Amino acid sequence: GENVEQHPSTLSVQEGDSAVIKCTYSDSASNYFPWYKQELGKRPQLIIDIRSNVGEKKDQRIAVTLNKTAKHFSLHITETQPEDSAVYFCAASLNTGNQFYFGTGTSLTVIP
């Protein structure tokens, strides 16, 4: 099955700085890569996603890049704010079955 690795496991940045979280996946058939933000005890919330036919996608302060050849994708958050503090998960999904396989998570702390 798919194996998704995520780094770093924890990340602290000063407010206003950028944060980058990286994920790699193992199955070249994966073609959908969502990113989720999860606050303590709450459900994961989709913040951005990218499909394999696109190399980059941006939504205001959040961007995701995908390198299919290297099988890695990254989340970029610019101008970080304290409310960005949460755990972020990447995931990969194959076309068939639609199962999501999640990375191990990154706990982001934005220091005011």
Add this chain to the structure above:
Amino acid sequence: GAVVSQHPSRVICKSGTSVKIECRSLDFQATTMFWYRQFPKQSLMLMATSNEGSKATYEQGVEKDKFLINHASLTLSTLTVTSAHPEDSSFYICSAGGGTYYEQYFGPGTRLTVT
């Protein structure tokens, strides 16, 4: 996005008893529902995939006789943890798919504590 509910939000049960968790898609027909387990400070681990009207597909290492999944309608899937033990204590989250091909909508989760 679509709305998915879970019930109960929290449950405490004694070791050896069974617990049923419901997952409902409130505003769309979910042809597929997924069940995840999340231990503290860990990732979401996919347990099983259920398709309406058919048997669930379990991930490797997940005991199908212990975690019974039923997806009898397009809006309801249930997970029953049978003969629960303290090591089954976890956060169980469902998600529903079918609105679009790729997206999944997550429920709020159920915190299970087995004493």
